[in-house]
Amino acid sequence: MTELGPAIDERALEEAVRFTSELIRIDTTNRGGGDGREREAAEYAAERLAEAGAEPVILEKAPGRSNVVARIAGTDPSADALLVHGHLDVVPAEADDWSVDPFSGAIRDGIVWGRGALDMKGMDAMVLAAVRSWARAGVRPRRDVVVAFTADEEASAEYGAGFLAERHGALFEGCTEGISESGGFTFHGGDGLRIYPVGAGERGTAWLRLTARGTAGHGSKAHPHNAVVILAEAIARIGRHRWPVRPVPTVRAALTELAAVYGVDVDLDAEEFDADDLLAKLGPAAQLVESTLRNSANPTVFEAGYKVNVVPGHAAAQVDGRMLPGWEDEFVATMDELTGPEVDWEFQHRTVPLGAPVDSPTFAAMRSAIERFDPEARVVPYCMSGGTDAKQFSRLGIVGYGFSPLRLPAEFGYGKLAHGVDERVPADGLRFGVRVLDDFLRAA
Protein backbone atom coordinates (compact mmCIF):
# COMPACT_ATOMS: atom_id res chain seq x y z
CA MET A 1 0.00 0.00 0.00
CA THR A 2 1.17 3.50 -0.79
CA GLU A 3 2.32 5.66 2.11
CA LEU A 4 -0.22 8.43 2.29
CA GLY A 5 1.33 10.80 4.80
CA PRO A 6 -0.82 12.75 7.22
CA ALA A 7 -4.58 12.38 7.08
CA ILE A 8 -6.62 15.24 5.72
CA ASP A 9 -7.08 18.00 8.31
CA GLU A 10 -10.20 19.29 10.09
CA ARG A 11 -10.16 22.47 8.10
CA ALA A 12 -10.64 20.54 4.84
CA LEU A 13 -13.73 18.87 6.29
CA GLU A 14 -15.14 22.26 7.26
CA GLU A 15 -14.28 23.74 3.84
CA ALA A 16 -15.96 20.91 1.95
CA VAL A 17 -19.22 21.82 3.67
CA ARG A 18 -18.83 25.61 3.53
CA PHE A 19 -17.72 25.66 -0.12
CA THR A 20 -20.74 23.53 -1.08
CA SER A 21 -23.03 26.08 0.55
CA GLU A 22 -21.20 29.06 -0.99
CA LEU A 23 -21.22 27.52 -4.48
CA ILE A 24 -24.96 26.81 -4.22
CA ARG A 25 -25.49 30.50 -3.45
CA ILE A 26 -24.00 31.41 -6.82
CA ASP A 27 -26.90 30.75 -9.20
CA THR A 28 -25.48 28.92 -12.24
CA THR A 29 -28.78 27.77 -13.73
CA ASN A 30 -28.39 26.32 -17.22
CA ARG A 31 -31.58 26.64 -19.26
CA GLY A 32 -30.00 25.14 -22.37
CA GLY A 33 -29.65 26.72 -25.79
CA GLY A 34 -26.72 28.82 -24.58
CA ASP A 35 -28.66 30.37 -21.68
CA GLY A 36 -26.40 30.03 -18.65
CA ARG A 37 -23.70 31.80 -16.72
CA GLU A 38 -20.93 30.12 -14.75
CA ARG A 39 -18.41 32.97 -14.50
CA GLU A 40 -18.93 33.89 -10.84
CA ALA A 41 -18.68 30.26 -9.74
CA ALA A 42 -15.59 29.79 -11.92
CA GLU A 43 -13.93 32.82 -10.34
CA TYR A 44 -14.83 31.51 -6.90
CA ALA A 45 -13.20 28.13 -7.69
CA ALA A 46 -10.16 29.75 -9.29
CA GLU A 47 -9.59 31.95 -6.23
CA ARG A 48 -9.80 28.97 -3.86
CA LEU A 49 -7.23 27.14 -6.04
CA ALA A 50 -4.93 30.16 -6.33
CA GLU A 51 -4.93 30.57 -2.53
CA ALA A 52 -3.46 27.07 -2.44
CA GLY A 53 -0.65 28.03 -4.81
CA ALA A 54 -2.17 26.49 -7.94
CA GLU A 55 -2.25 28.45 -11.19
CA PRO A 56 -5.77 28.11 -12.56
CA VAL A 57 -6.78 29.41 -15.97
CA ILE A 58 -10.30 30.53 -16.84
CA LEU A 59 -11.47 29.70 -20.36
CA GLU A 60 -14.63 30.83 -22.13
CA LYS A 61 -16.14 30.01 -25.48
CA ALA A 62 -18.72 32.75 -24.94
CA PRO A 63 -18.80 35.57 -22.36
CA GLY A 64 -19.86 34.28 -18.95
CA ARG A 65 -19.64 30.58 -19.88
CA SER A 66 -16.50 29.99 -17.84
CA ASN A 67 -14.41 26.89 -17.26
CA VAL A 68 -11.48 26.55 -14.85
CA VAL A 69 -8.47 24.27 -15.32
CA ALA A 70 -5.45 23.83 -13.03
CA ARG A 71 -2.71 21.23 -12.81
CA ILE A 72 -1.27 20.05 -9.49
CA ALA A 73 2.14 18.53 -10.11
CA GLY A 74 2.57 15.00 -8.80
CA THR A 75 5.63 13.47 -7.17
CA ASP A 76 6.14 10.80 -9.86
CA PRO A 77 6.88 12.50 -13.18
CA SER A 78 6.72 9.17 -15.04
CA ALA A 79 3.13 8.52 -13.94
CA ASP A 80 0.14 9.31 -16.17
CA ALA A 81 -1.90 12.31 -15.12
CA LEU A 82 -5.36 11.99 -13.60
CA LEU A 83 -8.26 14.31 -14.49
CA VAL A 84 -10.79 15.32 -11.83
CA HIS A 85 -13.69 17.22 -13.35
CA GLY A 86 -16.89 18.70 -11.99
CA HIS A 87 -19.47 20.87 -13.68
CA LEU A 88 -20.40 24.26 -12.25
CA ASP A 89 -23.84 24.63 -13.86
CA VAL A 90 -27.08 23.31 -12.40
CA VAL A 91 -30.51 22.51 -13.79
CA PRO A 92 -33.30 25.05 -13.11
CA ALA A 93 -35.20 25.00 -9.79
CA GLU A 94 -38.80 26.18 -9.33
CA ALA A 95 -38.56 28.04 -6.00
CA ASP A 96 -42.32 27.67 -5.29
CA ASP A 97 -41.99 23.89 -5.09
CA TRP A 98 -39.14 23.97 -2.55
CA SER A 99 -39.20 24.09 1.28
CA VAL A 100 -36.22 26.50 1.19
CA ASP A 101 -34.83 29.01 -1.31
CA PRO A 102 -33.05 26.67 -3.76
CA PHE A 103 -30.12 29.09 -3.99
CA SER A 104 -29.79 29.80 -0.27
CA GLY A 105 -27.17 27.14 0.47
CA ALA A 106 -28.79 26.95 3.91
CA ILE A 107 -27.14 24.63 6.42
CA ARG A 108 -29.74 23.28 8.84
CA ASP A 109 -29.42 20.38 11.25
CA GLY A 110 -26.33 19.15 9.46
CA ILE A 111 -27.82 19.27 5.98
CA VAL A 112 -26.74 21.58 3.15
CA TRP A 113 -29.74 22.58 1.05
CA GLY A 114 -29.98 23.80 -2.51
CA ARG A 115 -29.79 23.16 -6.21
CA GLY A 116 -26.48 21.49 -6.98
CA ALA A 117 -25.92 20.04 -3.49
CA LEU A 118 -25.66 16.57 -5.08
CA ASP A 119 -25.30 17.45 -8.75
CA MET A 120 -22.56 18.48 -8.36
CA LYS A 121 -21.36 21.44 -6.34
CA GLY A 122 -20.71 19.16 -3.36
CA MET A 123 -18.07 17.31 -5.37
CA ASP A 124 -16.63 20.59 -6.70
CA ALA A 125 -16.29 21.76 -3.09
CA MET A 126 -14.62 18.50 -2.01
CA VAL A 127 -12.07 18.77 -4.82
CA LEU A 128 -11.23 22.35 -3.79
CA ALA A 129 -10.98 21.37 -0.12
CA ALA A 130 -8.70 18.40 -0.85
CA VAL A 131 -6.31 20.38 -3.07
CA ARG A 132 -6.06 23.14 -0.45
CA SER A 133 -5.31 20.64 2.30
CA TRP A 134 -2.34 19.31 0.29
CA ALA A 135 -0.87 22.79 0.11
CA ARG A 136 -1.24 23.25 3.89
CA ALA A 137 0.34 19.89 4.66
CA GLY A 138 3.04 20.22 2.02
CA VAL A 139 2.02 16.94 0.36
CA ARG A 140 1.45 16.17 -3.30
CA PRO A 141 -0.39 13.40 -5.10
CA ARG A 142 1.68 10.75 -6.86
CA ARG A 143 0.23 11.50 -10.30
CA ASP A 144 -0.27 14.95 -11.76
CA VAL A 145 -3.87 15.86 -10.94
CA VAL A 146 -5.58 18.08 -13.49
CA VAL A 147 -8.62 19.77 -11.96
CA ALA A 148 -11.32 21.04 -14.33
CA PHE A 149 -14.54 22.82 -13.43
CA THR A 150 -16.80 23.03 -16.43
CA ALA A 151 -19.72 25.02 -17.80
CA ASP A 152 -22.73 23.66 -19.68
CA GLU A 153 -22.77 19.99 -18.63
CA GLU A 154 -26.52 20.15 -18.11
CA ALA A 155 -27.06 21.08 -21.76
CA SER A 156 -24.84 20.17 -24.73
CA ALA A 157 -21.38 20.76 -23.14
CA GLU A 158 -20.71 23.00 -26.14
CA TYR A 159 -19.50 25.80 -23.84
CA GLY A 160 -17.92 23.45 -21.34
CA ALA A 161 -16.14 20.11 -21.65
CA GLY A 162 -16.83 19.96 -25.40
CA PHE A 163 -15.07 23.29 -25.87
CA LEU A 164 -12.16 22.29 -23.61
CA ALA A 165 -11.64 18.97 -25.41
CA GLU A 166 -11.81 20.62 -28.80
CA ARG A 167 -9.76 23.74 -28.20
CA HIS A 168 -7.64 23.23 -25.10
CA GLY A 169 -6.51 19.61 -25.28
CA ALA A 170 -2.96 20.60 -24.32
CA LEU A 171 -4.12 21.40 -20.77
CA PHE A 172 -4.98 17.72 -20.34
CA GLU A 173 -1.73 16.33 -21.69
CA GLY A 174 -0.77 13.04 -20.11
CA CYS A 175 -4.24 12.43 -18.63
CA THR A 176 -5.25 8.83 -19.20
CA GLU A 177 -8.13 8.56 -16.76
CA GLY A 178 -10.69 10.88 -15.24
CA ILE A 179 -13.15 10.84 -12.37
CA SER A 180 -16.35 12.80 -11.97
CA GLU A 181 -20.02 12.53 -11.03
CA SER A 182 -22.57 9.73 -10.65
CA GLY A 183 -20.76 7.13 -8.61
CA GLY A 184 -19.18 6.43 -5.24
CA PHE A 185 -22.29 7.34 -3.21
CA THR A 186 -24.04 5.05 -0.75
CA PHE A 187 -26.79 2.97 -2.31
CA HIS A 188 -28.84 1.23 0.36
CA GLY A 189 -29.40 -2.33 -0.78
CA GLY A 190 -31.69 -3.47 2.05
CA ASP A 191 -30.85 -5.31 5.30
CA GLY A 192 -28.24 -2.68 6.16
CA LEU A 193 -26.22 -3.34 3.00
CA ARG A 194 -24.24 -0.31 1.91
CA ILE A 195 -23.40 -0.63 -1.78
CA TYR A 196 -21.20 1.98 -3.47
CA PRO A 197 -21.68 1.85 -7.24
CA VAL A 198 -18.71 3.30 -9.12
CA GLY A 199 -19.37 4.39 -12.70
CA ALA A 200 -17.34 2.47 -15.28
CA GLY A 201 -19.26 3.15 -18.46
CA GLU A 202 -22.09 5.15 -19.98
CA ARG A 203 -24.60 4.40 -22.65
CA GLY A 204 -24.50 6.63 -25.72
CA THR A 205 -27.34 9.01 -26.47
CA ALA A 206 -29.32 8.53 -29.68
CA TRP A 207 -32.04 11.16 -29.98
CA LEU A 208 -33.90 10.40 -33.18
CA ARG A 209 -36.24 12.25 -35.47
CA LEU A 210 -38.69 10.18 -37.49
CA THR A 211 -40.65 11.40 -40.50
CA ALA A 212 -43.41 9.68 -42.46
CA ARG A 213 -44.68 10.98 -45.78
CA GLY A 214 -48.09 10.06 -47.12
CA THR A 215 -50.76 11.44 -49.37
CA ALA A 216 -52.46 14.60 -48.11
CA GLY A 217 -56.13 15.15 -48.73
CA HIS A 218 -59.71 15.34 -47.53
CA GLY A 219 -60.53 13.45 -44.36
CA SER A 220 -63.74 12.05 -45.89
CA LYS A 221 -61.97 10.18 -48.72
CA ALA A 222 -60.23 6.82 -48.76
CA HIS A 223 -56.58 7.22 -47.64
CA PRO A 224 -54.49 4.06 -47.79
CA HIS A 225 -51.36 6.25 -47.48
CA ASN A 226 -52.08 8.19 -44.30
CA ALA A 227 -48.83 9.53 -42.78
CA VAL A 228 -50.33 9.58 -39.28
CA VAL A 229 -51.15 5.87 -39.45
CA ILE A 230 -47.83 4.92 -41.03
CA LEU A 231 -45.88 6.76 -38.34
CA ALA A 232 -48.10 5.56 -35.50
CA GLU A 233 -47.46 1.96 -36.54
CA ALA A 234 -43.73 2.52 -36.60
CA ILE A 235 -43.83 4.24 -33.19
CA ALA A 236 -45.85 1.37 -31.74
CA ARG A 237 -43.32 -1.17 -33.07
CA ILE A 238 -40.46 0.82 -31.52
CA GLY A 239 -42.22 1.29 -28.19
CA ARG A 240 -43.09 -2.40 -27.89
CA HIS A 241 -39.78 -3.75 -29.13
CA ARG A 242 -38.08 -6.04 -26.64
CA TRP A 243 -34.40 -5.26 -27.05
CA PRO A 244 -32.15 -8.28 -26.52
CA VAL A 245 -30.06 -8.43 -23.35
CA ARG A 246 -26.46 -7.50 -24.22
CA PRO A 247 -24.29 -7.71 -21.11
CA VAL A 248 -21.33 -5.45 -21.90
CA PRO A 249 -18.20 -5.97 -19.76
CA THR A 250 -19.11 -3.31 -17.17
CA VAL A 251 -22.64 -4.66 -16.75
CA ARG A 252 -21.35 -8.25 -16.57
CA ALA A 253 -19.01 -7.16 -13.78
CA ALA A 254 -21.88 -5.35 -12.03
CA LEU A 255 -24.14 -8.42 -12.25
CA THR A 256 -21.39 -10.73 -11.03
CA GLU A 257 -20.49 -8.55 -8.05
CA LEU A 258 -24.08 -7.79 -7.11
CA ALA A 259 -24.92 -11.49 -7.29
CA ALA A 260 -22.07 -12.12 -4.86
CA VAL A 261 -23.30 -9.34 -2.53
CA TYR A 262 -26.76 -10.94 -2.41
CA GLY A 263 -25.45 -14.50 -2.27
CA VAL A 264 -27.01 -15.48 -5.59
CA ASP A 265 -25.35 -18.27 -7.57
CA VAL A 266 -25.24 -17.24 -11.19
CA ASP A 267 -23.49 -18.22 -14.41
CA LEU A 268 -23.87 -15.42 -16.92
CA ASP A 269 -22.67 -17.69 -19.72
CA ALA A 270 -25.08 -20.52 -19.00
CA GLU A 271 -27.61 -21.16 -21.74
CA GLU A 272 -30.47 -20.92 -19.24
CA PHE A 273 -29.23 -17.57 -17.85
CA ASP A 274 -32.22 -15.26 -17.46
CA ALA A 275 -31.39 -11.62 -16.69
CA ASP A 276 -34.88 -10.80 -15.38
CA ASP A 277 -34.73 -13.76 -13.04
CA LEU A 278 -31.42 -12.49 -11.63
CA LEU A 279 -32.74 -8.92 -11.27
CA ALA A 280 -35.64 -10.21 -9.19
CA LYS A 281 -33.11 -11.62 -6.69
CA LEU A 282 -31.11 -8.39 -6.35
CA GLY A 283 -33.75 -6.43 -4.45
CA PRO A 284 -33.40 -2.64 -4.74
CA ALA A 285 -29.98 -3.05 -6.39
CA ALA A 286 -31.73 -4.20 -9.57
CA GLN A 287 -32.09 -0.45 -10.26
CA LEU A 288 -28.34 -0.24 -10.73
CA VAL A 289 -28.38 -2.55 -13.75
CA GLU A 290 -31.89 -2.86 -15.17
CA SER A 291 -31.58 0.12 -17.55
CA THR A 292 -28.22 -0.92 -18.93
CA LEU A 293 -28.80 -4.56 -19.82
CA ARG A 294 -29.87 -3.60 -23.32
CA ASN A 295 -30.20 -0.77 -25.80
CA SER A 296 -33.41 1.20 -25.45
CA ALA A 297 -35.65 3.49 -27.49
CA ASN A 298 -38.59 5.36 -25.99
CA PRO A 299 -40.93 7.37 -28.25
CA THR A 300 -41.37 10.76 -26.57
CA VAL A 301 -42.79 13.25 -29.10
CA PHE A 302 -45.44 12.84 -31.81
CA GLU A 303 -46.30 15.74 -34.11
CA ALA A 304 -48.93 15.39 -36.80
CA GLY A 305 -51.94 17.07 -38.30
CA TYR A 306 -53.61 20.42 -37.88
CA LYS A 307 -57.34 19.94 -38.62
CA VAL A 308 -59.76 17.09 -38.08
CA ASN A 309 -60.96 16.84 -41.71
CA VAL A 310 -57.51 17.14 -43.31
CA VAL A 311 -55.18 14.16 -43.72
CA PRO A 312 -51.71 15.69 -43.35
CA GLY A 313 -49.01 14.95 -45.90
CA HIS A 314 -46.44 14.14 -43.24
CA ALA A 315 -46.02 13.27 -39.60
CA ALA A 316 -42.97 13.48 -37.34
CA ALA A 317 -41.89 11.97 -34.05
CA GLN A 318 -38.94 11.92 -31.69
CA VAL A 319 -37.46 8.96 -29.91
CA ASP A 320 -35.03 8.92 -26.97
CA GLY A 321 -32.66 6.06 -27.74
CA ARG A 322 -29.65 4.88 -25.72
CA MET A 323 -26.91 2.61 -27.01
CA LEU A 324 -24.56 0.32 -25.14
CA PRO A 325 -20.87 0.36 -26.04
CA GLY A 326 -20.31 -2.09 -28.89
CA TRP A 327 -23.99 -2.33 -29.83
CA GLU A 328 -24.47 0.82 -31.89
CA ASP A 329 -24.62 -1.04 -35.21
CA GLU A 330 -27.34 -3.28 -33.85
CA PHE A 331 -29.23 -0.19 -32.71
CA VAL A 332 -29.08 1.33 -36.20
CA ALA A 333 -30.09 -1.91 -37.94
CA THR A 334 -32.98 -2.43 -35.52
CA MET A 335 -34.27 1.10 -36.06
CA ASP A 336 -34.14 0.59 -39.86
CA GLU A 337 -36.20 -2.54 -39.44
CA LEU A 338 -38.72 -1.14 -36.93
CA THR A 339 -39.36 2.09 -38.83
CA GLY A 340 -39.98 0.26 -42.10
CA PRO A 341 -39.63 1.48 -45.69
CA GLU A 342 -42.11 4.35 -45.40
CA VAL A 343 -40.59 6.13 -42.40
CA ASP A 344 -37.26 7.97 -42.52
CA TRP A 345 -35.22 8.40 -39.38
CA GLU A 346 -32.07 10.27 -38.44
CA PHE A 347 -29.96 11.09 -35.43
CA GLN A 348 -30.85 14.51 -34.07
CA HIS A 349 -28.19 14.20 -31.39
CA ARG A 350 -25.76 11.35 -30.97
CA THR A 351 -23.07 10.79 -28.35
CA VAL A 352 -20.58 8.01 -27.90
CA PRO A 353 -21.08 5.17 -25.37
CA LEU A 354 -18.21 4.55 -22.95
CA GLY A 355 -16.73 1.56 -21.20
CA ALA A 356 -13.94 1.69 -18.61
CA PRO A 357 -11.98 -1.31 -17.29
CA VAL A 358 -13.00 -2.47 -13.82
CA ASP A 359 -9.81 -4.46 -13.28
CA SER A 360 -7.56 -1.37 -13.48
CA PRO A 361 -5.31 -0.18 -10.63
CA THR A 362 -7.39 3.02 -10.59
CA PHE A 363 -10.62 1.12 -10.00
CA ALA A 364 -8.88 -0.84 -7.23
CA ALA A 365 -7.71 2.43 -5.66
CA MET A 366 -11.26 3.84 -5.66
CA ARG A 367 -12.53 0.62 -4.10
CA SER A 368 -9.94 0.61 -1.33
CA ALA A 369 -10.38 4.32 -0.58
CA ILE A 370 -14.10 3.75 0.07
CA GLU A 371 -13.44 0.58 2.07
CA ARG A 372 -10.90 2.38 4.22
CA PHE A 373 -13.52 4.82 5.48
CA ASP A 374 -16.49 2.44 5.39
CA PRO A 375 -15.14 -1.05 6.08
CA GLU A 376 -18.56 -2.63 5.44
CA ALA A 377 -18.88 -1.01 2.01
CA ARG A 378 -19.63 -3.23 -0.98
CA VAL A 379 -18.10 -1.43 -3.95
CA VAL A 380 -19.46 -2.52 -7.33
CA PRO A 381 -18.94 -1.17 -10.84
CA TYR A 382 -21.94 -0.05 -12.83
CA CYS A 383 -22.79 1.43 -16.19
CA MET A 384 -24.69 4.73 -16.24
CA SER A 385 -27.87 4.75 -18.28
CA GLY A 386 -27.28 8.35 -19.42
CA GLY A 387 -24.19 10.48 -19.96
CA THR A 388 -21.79 12.99 -18.40
CA ASP A 389 -18.88 15.23 -19.43
CA ALA A 390 -16.75 12.07 -19.50
CA LYS A 391 -18.00 11.58 -23.06
CA GLN A 392 -16.39 14.86 -24.10
CA PHE A 393 -13.10 14.10 -22.39
CA SER A 394 -13.07 10.64 -23.99
CA ARG A 395 -12.22 12.47 -27.22
CA LEU A 396 -8.81 13.13 -25.63
CA GLY A 397 -8.37 9.44 -24.91
CA ILE A 398 -9.33 9.86 -21.25
CA VAL A 399 -11.10 6.85 -19.72
CA GLY A 400 -13.86 8.09 -17.40
CA TYR A 401 -15.05 6.79 -14.04
CA GLY A 402 -18.04 7.99 -12.04
CA PHE A 403 -16.58 8.62 -8.60
CA SER A 404 -17.87 11.43 -6.38
CA PRO A 405 -17.68 9.74 -3.00
CA LEU A 406 -20.49 10.51 -0.60
CA ARG A 407 -21.90 8.70 2.39
CA LEU A 408 -25.67 8.96 2.54
CA PRO A 409 -28.06 7.74 5.23
CA ALA A 410 -30.75 5.21 4.33
CA GLU A 411 -33.59 7.72 4.01
CA PHE A 412 -31.64 9.68 1.41
CA GLY A 413 -32.59 8.83 -2.16
CA TYR A 414 -29.76 10.08 -4.35
CA GLY A 415 -31.71 9.37 -7.52
CA LYS A 416 -34.78 11.31 -6.41
CA LEU A 417 -32.94 14.40 -5.15
CA ALA A 418 -30.49 15.05 -7.99
CA HIS A 419 -32.43 17.32 -10.39
CA GLY A 420 -35.36 17.05 -7.95
CA VAL A 421 -37.15 19.30 -5.47
CA ASP A 422 -35.40 19.99 -2.13
CA GLU A 423 -32.03 18.75 -3.36
CA ARG A 424 -29.73 18.53 -0.34
CA VAL A 425 -26.72 16.73 1.05
CA PRO A 426 -25.71 15.78 4.60
CA ALA A 427 -22.62 17.65 5.81
CA ASP A 428 -21.31 14.36 7.23
CA GLY A 429 -21.64 12.82 3.79
CA LEU A 430 -19.39 15.54 2.39
CA ARG A 431 -16.87 15.08 5.22
CA PHE A 432 -16.75 11.37 4.41
CA GLY A 433 -16.48 12.18 0.71
CA VAL A 434 -13.54 14.53 1.02
CA ARG A 435 -11.65 12.01 3.15
CA VAL A 436 -12.17 9.29 0.55
CA LEU A 437 -11.38 11.61 -2.34
CA ASP A 438 -8.17 12.85 -0.74
CA ASP A 439 -7.08 9.30 0.04
CA PHE A 440 -7.80 8.13 -3.51
CA LEU A 441 -6.25 11.12 -5.29
CA ARG A 442 -3.02 10.88 -3.37
CA ALA A 443 -2.70 7.09 -3.71
CA ALA A 444 -3.96 6.63 -7.28
Ligand SMILES: [Zn+2]
Ligand atom coordinates in the same frame (compact mmCIF):
# COMPACT_ATOMS: atom_id res chain seq x y z
ZN1 LIG B 1 -24.33 16.39 -13.03
